Amino acid sequence: MSLLSIFLIVLCIAIAGHFAGRSKALSSANGKASGLHSLPAYYGTYVLSWALFPPMALMALWLVISPSVISNAITSTFPVEVQSLDPAKTSLIYGTVESIADGLRQLNPDQITEVSKDISLLKPLLAENGIALASDGEAYMVTSALTMISTQNTSRLLLSIFVIGISLLCAFYAYRKIEPRFRARNRVERFMLAGLIAASTIAILTTLGIFASMVTETGRFFSSVPPTEFFFGITWDPRFASAGDTGSAGQFGLIPLLAGTLYIALVAMLVAVPIGLYAAIYMAEYASPTLRSIAKPLLEVLAGIPTIVYGFFALVTVGPFLRDISAQIAGIATGDVANFIQAQSVLTAGLVMGIMLIPFVSSLSDDIITQVPGAMRDGSLGIGATRSETVRRVILPAALPGIVGALLLTASRAIGETMIVVLAAGIAARISINPFEPMTTVTVKIVSQLTGDLEFTSPQTLVAFALGMTLFFLTLGLNVYALYIVRKYREQYE
């Protein structure tokens, strides 16, 4: 029975339970809703919740656990010499068995008997059914595949019986409890609570899962490359991972990537902070309400532009423009029209990223500036200060912690930004202080290490996790510090 049909059957039981519960509640109060503790619909919902949620939870749990149980059972049917191979190879064989099982499902019993006798028939037969095998397969694989099919069928059958059975049992249990004084309303509240807790648990567990997988993969990376070499190395030259040669020597120095990341982020902040902050001050302190109501959303539209759009804007417009203008300047100054700004450079990436960050700076700062109590403004204006004196000497100092927090949040975005730098910064991992030349960032290298044909166990690929962890801790640190500052600032006026 397919999962969808199991779900639909349970849903039908639940809906039927809803109506049954509702009418039982009403009839138990002689048809008068006022004689019930809760509204009649609550009794229905109570039965529905019991009939629906426990079986669904069971189903979810089953689906999470059963694949690993089945895979253990199947792996144990492999010949001993196969089981003793290294885990990566075993999992490759397991994958083959899985696809054979998929194929065998589509064959008729006669064909299966044939295949079991003559393994060489397997590949062409499966190919006819649209399943491509990498190797010819071996005899034990067919046996294992058959075991897999039967185990999976048993599992699915048990699942159907258990889920539908439990749904019926729960519905019956809930239905039995209904009587006029039963507090269905409060019980439904508990189901609500459980649902809300489940939602937040999923969110938290997902985060933890991502984090855990990053930690383990980073651990695997550091088992082949020493941490000191990674964190303090000044050469980034990962080489290629050739098959079978997992230990191939590459140099994984983080420093050039980190330098590029921070340099580009710095240029971006130099562009975004003054423009964004001045725009925010204008919006908050000077603009008339009408102008503000038009200009603020317009500025925030800038925040809605996908970063890849900024990226190709940098690639096709800003980069060539800077290159050409630099050639002209050089021509005027030295007579030699050689461009000193390259099309892909720290400057290009920083400039465009800065433009992308303007709305973040201005929108966050605007919120913080408008939070400064109006009494401060009045106090300053009331003794004869001009508006800009008021902004400079009273509003900004009062808003400063909040603005610093906002800038830190923006900086963490700049550090994690990917698409713009991929297109505009170049891929050369170098340490340089010349902003007119290409540099590269951590995010760019994560992208390039994970693009193309890869062997997953090589340090060349695993380094992406180490880089990811580094970025994660960098931005996490900035965010936590920013939140700390913002929170401290809020306490001043409450």
Place this chain on the structure above:
Amino acid sequence: MNTNIKQAEIDISDQYEKMRGEKVNVSYGDKQALFDVDVSIAANKVTALIGPSGCGKSTFLRCLNRMNDTIDICKVTGTITLDNEDIYAPSVDVVELRARVGMVFQKPNPFPKSIFENVAYGPRIHGLANSKADLEEMVVTSLQKAGLFSEVKDRMNEPGTGLSGGQQQRLCIARAIAVQPDVILMDEPCSALDPIATATIETLIDELREKYTIVIVTHSMQQAARVSQNTAFFHLGELVEFGTTDQIFTAPIDQRTQNYITGRIG
């Protein structure tokens, strides 16, 4: 003179007129808040503006140093003079005007700076002090005049926001005095304070009028009676009655004034 305002027989024309409002009309968008208000503010006296909530007394006060300019939809017509010069004339520098007519607000609003910097703020922006010593002297004098110096002299560098409510309000008064204004406007300066802090501020107001002209908006009729020499009673945007405080509280001419001070409206 507006005919519906009844002048008492006790004349106040012997007092030097520091400020004067003539046919002052104020509207916020479509809503008119003040109708043809005529008030004379005598020098070195305390003039109280009283009346029920929403009667326009604070609006009028804010006209006297053009704080209403900061509200976009607010429109002021009529004439307001300071030393016989129209403060709404195009040639007037609003910033300079506000330095001459300082303001203290309902809620104490010290800046998030040190006590010293709070008071030094005005002199600094107006360039009043010629040297550091000069500035320090100004701050000390202002704090002394505001009756706060003895309480804060050992902690001038601590934040002004750390003071008690009454001290904060006196700090705001010191901040206004430091600019050396002629007139100090006070918008319900005691409404956020406890009775003891209120009494301190009231004594201070009485002392300050030797040097400054004071206009105070207050909700409390007792306070008006205690601190002011002249009183203007506003109701629904109109100036109902204006006279000496004694006369207003003992022999009001208008029935509405009578009703308000005996607690029947408001």
